[in-house]
Amino acid sequence: MRYFADWIIENLEFTRAIPSEYVYLIIMVVGGLLLLLFVVPMAGALTFVERRVAGKMQSRIGPNRVGPQGIFQFVADGVKLILKEDIIPTAADRRLFKLAPYIVFVGSFLTFAALPFSQKLIAADLNIGILYIFAVSSMVVVGIIMSGWASNNNLSLLGGMRSAAQIISYEVPQILSVLAVILLTGTLGMQGTIKAQGWAPQHWFLFHNPFAFIAFFVFFISAVAECNRIPFDIPEAESELVSGYNTEYSGFRFGLFFLAEFANVYVISAVAVTLFLGGWNTPFYLPTGIWGLLPSAVNLAGLITFLIKTFVLVFVCMWLRWTLPRLRVDQLMTVGWKYMVPIAFFNLVGTAVWMLVWGDKSIAALLGG
Amino acid sequence: MRRYFLNIWEAISTIAKGMGVTLVHFTPARKSITIQYPDRTPVPVVETLPERSRGMLTFDPDVCDACSMCAMTCPIDCISIDRERVEGAKGFVLKRFDIDMAKCMYCGLCTEACPVKPKGLEHTREFEGATDRMEDLILEFIDEKKHRELVEKALKKAEKLKAAQNEE
Amino acid sequence: MQSFNIVVYVFAAIIVASAALVAFSRNLVYSAFALLFTFFGVAGIYVMLSADFLAAVQLLIYVGGILVLIIFAVMLTHRISDVEISNQSLRPAQGALILIGIMAVLLGVIFKTQWSLEGQLEYQATTALIGDLLLKKYLLPFEIVSVLLLAALMGAAVIVRKEVRGEQSGGKS
Numbered sequence: 001m002r003y004f005a006d007w008i009i010e011n012l013e014f015t016r017a018i019p020s021e022y023v024y025l026i027i028m029v030v031g032g033l034l035l036l037l038f039v040v041p042m043a044g045a046l047t048f049v050e051r052r053v054a055g056k057m058q059s060r061i062g063p064n065r066v067g068p069q070g071i072f073q074f075v076a077d078g079v080k081l082i083l084k085e086d087i088i089p090t091a092a093d094r095r096l097f098k099l100a101p102y103i104v105f106v107g108s109f110l111t112f113a114a115l116p117f118s119q120k121l122i123a124a125d126l127n128i129g130i131l132y133i134f135a136v137s138s139m140v141v142v143g144i145i146m147s148g149w150a151s152n153n154n155l156s157l158l159g160g161m162r163s164a165a166q167i168i169s170y171e172v173p174q175i176l177s178v179l180a181v182i183l184l185t186g187t188l189g190m191q192g193t194i195k196a197q198g199w200a201p202q203h204w205f206l207f208h209n210p211f212a213f214i215a216f217f218v219f220f221i222s223a224v225a226e227c228n229r230i231p232f233d234i235p236e237a238e239s240e241l242v243s244g245y246n247t248e249y250s251g252f253r254f255g256l257f258f259l260a261e262f263a264n265v266y267v268i269s270a271v272a273v274t275l276f277l278g279g280w281n282t283p284f285y286l287p288t289g290i291w292g293l294l295p296s297a298v299n300l301a302g303l304i305t306f307l308i309k310t311f312v313l314v315f316v317c318m319w320l321r322w323t324l325p326r327l328r329v330d331q332l333m334t335v336g337w338k339y340m341v342p343i344a345f346f347n348l349v350g351t352a353v354w355m356l357v358w359g360d361k362s363i364a365a366l367l368g369g
Numbered sequence: 370m371r372r373y374f375l376n377i378w379e380a381i382s383t384i385a386k387g388m389g390v391t392l393v394h395f396t397p398a399r400k401s402i403t404i405q406y407p408d409r410t411p412v413p414v415v416e417t418l419p420e421r422s423r424g425m426l427t428f429d430p431d432v433c434d435a436c437s438m439c440a441m442t443c444p445i446d447c448i449s450i451d452r453e454r455v456e457g458a459k460g461f462v463l464k465r466f467d468i469d470m471a472k473c474m475y476c477g478l479c480t481e482a483c484p485v486k487p488k489g490l491e492h493t494r495e496f497e498g499a500t501d502r503m504e505d506l507i508l509e510f511i512d513e514k515k516h517r518e519l520v521e522k523a524l525k526k527a528e529k530l531k532a533a534q535n536e537e
Numbered sequence: 538m539q540s541f542n543i544v545v546y547v548f549a550a551i552i553v554a555s556a557a558l559v560a561f562s563r564n565l566v567y568s569a570f571a572l573l574f575t576f577f578g579v580a581g582i583y584v585m586l587s588a589d590f591l592a593a594v595q596l597l598i599y600v601g602g603i604l605v606l607i608i609f610a611v612m613l614t615h616r617i618s619d620v621e622i623s624n625q626s627l628r629p630a631q632g633a634l635i636l637i638g639i640m641a642v643l644l645g646v647i648f649k650t651q652w653s654l655e656g657q658l659e660y661q662a663t664t665a666l667i668g669d670l671l672l673k674k675y676l677l678p679f680e681i682v683s684v685l686l687l688a689a690l691m692g693a694a695v696i697v698r699k700e701v702r703g704e705q706s707g708g709k710s
Contacts, residue, residue, distance in 0.1 A: 021540045057391045061403045096570065103573075127662040128589045135593040138601030142573050145608055149566065157612070164605055171601065188664055323391045324384065339377065 003120045004031075031123050035112050043262035044074035050262075050318050057322045084251035092248060093150040100147035101249065101256035107139030108260040111267045116190045118280050118303040129190035130182065133271060134175055137226070140260070141167045144235070144245050147257075151248040160245040162329055163235030167226055169336040174222035176344035177215040180351040181205050181275045184212065184360050194279030202364035204278040209363060211350035216276045218344050223268035224317060225336065227261060231324040232332055269313035273306065277313075280306040407497075415494045423475045423492040426468055428510045430519060433489040435461035439479035447472035448479060458523035459530075463511050470498060471506040545585050552578035569604075569611045576600050590664040 005027045009020060048063070048071065055062030064070035088097055111133045116122040126132050141164045148160015182188060184205060185196045197204050205212050225232040235245060246257045273279060280302035327335065358366065393399065404410055410417075418424070435452040451465035475492070483490045500506055511519075555574035562568045576599045583592035671679045 019540075025540075053395070056401065057394045059394060059399055059402050061401045061405065064405075093566070096566070099570075126589065128593050128664060131590070131593040131597070131664075135596035135601070138597055139573070141601060141605055142570070142608065145605065145612070146570060149612055161609070161612075164609070168601065168605060319388060319391060319395075323387045 002125075028123075032113075035123060036109070039109060039112060039263050039266075040259060042266065043259045044078055045071075046262045046265065046314065047077065047258065048074040050321075053315065053318050054322050057319070078255065081255040082252050086253070087248075087250045089152060089248050091152045093152065096146050096150035097248075098253075100143050100150055101253045101260075103143030103146060104140050105256045105260045105263075107137055107143060108263045108267070110136040110139070112263070114190060115267065115270045116194060116274060116279060117306055119191075119299050121303060122191060125189060125191050127187065127189045127192075130178060130188050130193075130271070130275070133267070134171065134178075137264070137267070138168075138171065140264075147249070148245040151245070153248055156245050156247050159235040159247075163228060163245060166228070166232060166235065166329075166332060166336075169333060170222045170225040170232075170340070173218055173336065173340035173344040174226060176341070176348055177218040177222065178275060180211055180215040180344075180347045183348070183351050183355060184208060186360075190274050190279075194274055194281065197278045197281060199278060199281035199283045201278070203281075203362065204276060205362075206276045206278075207363060209351065209354050211347045211354060212276070214343065215347045215351075216272065218340055218347065219275070220268075220272055220313075220316075222336075222340055223272065224320065225332070227264045227268060227317075229261075229265065229317060230321040231327045233326060234329045234332060265314055265317050266310065269310045269317065270306075272313055273309045277309050279309075415496070418494045418496075420494075421492075422494045422496075423477050424495045425470060425493055425498050426473065426479070426508070427491055427493050428466060428468070428508075429487075429489050429491075430463060430466065430510055430515060431522070432485050432487065433463060433466070434485060435463045436484060438482040438484060439490050442478045442482040444476065444478065445472045445474060455520050455523050458520075458527040460523070462516070462519050462523050464516055466510045468508045468510075469506065470508060471503055541585065545582065548578045548581035548585065551575075551581070565611050566608075569608045572604055572607065573600060576604060587660045588663055589660075590662075590667055 002024075005020075005024050008027065009023055051073070052062035052064075052070070062070070063073040066073045066076050088094060113123045114126055114129045114132050116125075144163045144167070145160045148157045148163070151157070181193065185193045187193065187196075193205075201207060206216050207213065228235055246254055249257060280299070282299070282301040282305050284301060285299055406414060415424075435450065437450045437452065440446070440448040440450045447469040449465065449467040449469075450463065452461035453464055454460075455462050477492060480488060480490050480492055498506070552575055555571045555578065558571035559568045559575060562571065576595065579599075580592040580595045583589075583595060
C-alpha cells in the first residue's frame, strides 16, 4: 500500500497540497474499503461454492436455480438475511448481544490487512506479518464467548465456552508449526517469506525438508480447528448444541458470523499458501502497467497464481468438511494437546537441527547441488 | 507408545481413504442422482409411470352410450350422470357427466365397468391435478354445445339405421 | 508530528474510557469485556512507539490468553450478578490524603522524566533485537521465567489431577 501511496503522490499533482500523512490516511481508508469489497462478496460466493461442492460430493446437485447455474444464490441469501426480522431475546444482554458479531467479524477482517495478493499488492507489509495475523485473530475468541454469554441460553454459553477452549488450545500447535517455517526464513514478514521460496514446487517450503512437510499438515489441521470447521465444529453443530453460540442470532447478525467464518477459511488458506506453497511466485511476469490502470510493478500472473492456490486450499477445506464426521469435544482436546502439540514441537526441534547441519538448504538444493 | 503411532497412522490412512471416496464423487465419474422435478426432468414425469397406472380419469363422450354403469359401480358415488331419451333415437343421450376427482379413490372399478370398446372412461397416467379450489376438481365433460352435438349424432344414427332398414 | 499526537491521544482516550468502564461498571461481565478495548488501546500505543513485536504479543497474550481467562472466571462464578459489593468502612479523609500523596508522587515522576521522543522516533523492526537481547544479555532471567512457567503448568496439572484421583479410587493413571 505504501507503494501505491507513493505512486499516487508522485503522479497526481493535487495530492501534494495536503501533507503526505493525510494522503496515506485516505489511501489506507480506501484500501480498507476495497478489501471489504473483496471480502464480503468472496465470502458470500464461497458459501455458494461450498453448497455446490457439497452437492457434487453427495451425488446430488446443489442450488442451481437462482441465476445461471445458481451463482446468484448467495445474493438471494444475503438479501433474505438482511430483510429478516431482528430478534433479540428479552432476557438477553442487549449491549453484548449486539456487540458480539461485530467483534467476531472485525477480528476476522483485520487479518486481511497483512495478506499478500501479489508482489506489490498487500495492504500493509508488516515486518511482524504472521504474528500480527495470529494476534488479531485471537479477538475472535472474545467475541464468541460474548455471544455465548449474551444469548442467555445455557446451550449457547456451553457452545461459546467450548469454542473458546478449542480455539485457544489449537493456537498453540498452529503457531509452533509456523515457527518451523519462520526459522527457515528468518523473518516474520509475509512478502519476505514468499520471496524466500521459488516458483517451482521443489523450492516451496512444503518440500524443503521433511519437518516442514509435517508442519504444513499440523498447521492446516490446527487452522481448520481455529475456524470451527468440521471435523472440529462441536461449538456450532446443529445436531449438538442447536447451533451453539449463534443460536439466538437472526438476520444480518447471523450473516456476520457466517461471513466471518468463511473469511477465516480464506485467511488460513492464504496463510498456508504464503508459508508453505510458494505464494505468488511465478516463472514469468505479467505487468499491468500496460493498461495504465495500475502501476507497472503489479504482477497479474502473481495475483492469479496466489488466488488459484488459495482457492485450491479452500476447496481442500470443503473437501475435508464433507468427508469427515465430527469429533467429540474430548477427542478434539486429545488431538490438540496430545498429538498436535508434541508433533509441532518435534517439527520445531527437527527444523532447528536441520538448519544446524545444512543451513537453510532445501532437499532440492542438496540433491541438485 | 506403539498405540500412539498406530493411532496416527490409522488416522492418516482412514482420512486419506475417505477423502479419496469423496474426490471420486466430485469427478464426472459419478453423476448426481437428483431429478430436477418439475421442469428439468430427462423425460416427462408422466412417462416414467407404468402404462396401466391409475391416474386421473378421462372420458370420451362420443363413444359413451350413457349406460351409467360407471356411476352405479363407483363405491363413492363421485360420477354424476344425467341422461335423457331423445324422440326418434334409440338409447340415451348424455346431458351431464361430472366426475368429482376430490372424492375419487382411483380404484378403477368404473373403468372396468364401462362396456364400450374402446373404453369411454379410462385412467391416464396424469397425477399432477392439484388445483387452487375444491370446485375446480369437479370435471364436467358435457356442456350445452356438446349435448346438442350428441343429440344430433343420435338422431343421425337413428336415421341411418332407419334408411338401412328401409332398403332391406 | 501533529498527526502522531492526534493518534496517540485517540488511543489514550480509548484506554481511559474503557478502563473507566472496567472500574466503574455495575455489571462485572461488562467490566471484563471492556478490558478488551483497553488492551487494544495499549497495543495501539505500543505500535506508535515502534514496539511492533510487543504490540502483537500484547494482543496474543493479553487478549487471547489473559482476557479469556478473566472472562471464564467471571462467567463461571456462581450468580456473580447478585454479588453486592459494599464496604462498610468509609473514611473519606484518610482516603483523600493517601490519594493526594500517590498523585503527587506520580505527577512528580511524570514531569521530571525526560521523555526522549521529540522527533527521534525511528521505526525499526524490533523482533530480531528482542530475540538477540533475550538470548544474549538477558539469558538468565529468560531461563528463570521459563522454569517459572513450567512450574505453574505442572502445578495446574497436579491440582486438577488430585481432584480426579480423590473421586475415583484406584483410577487409571
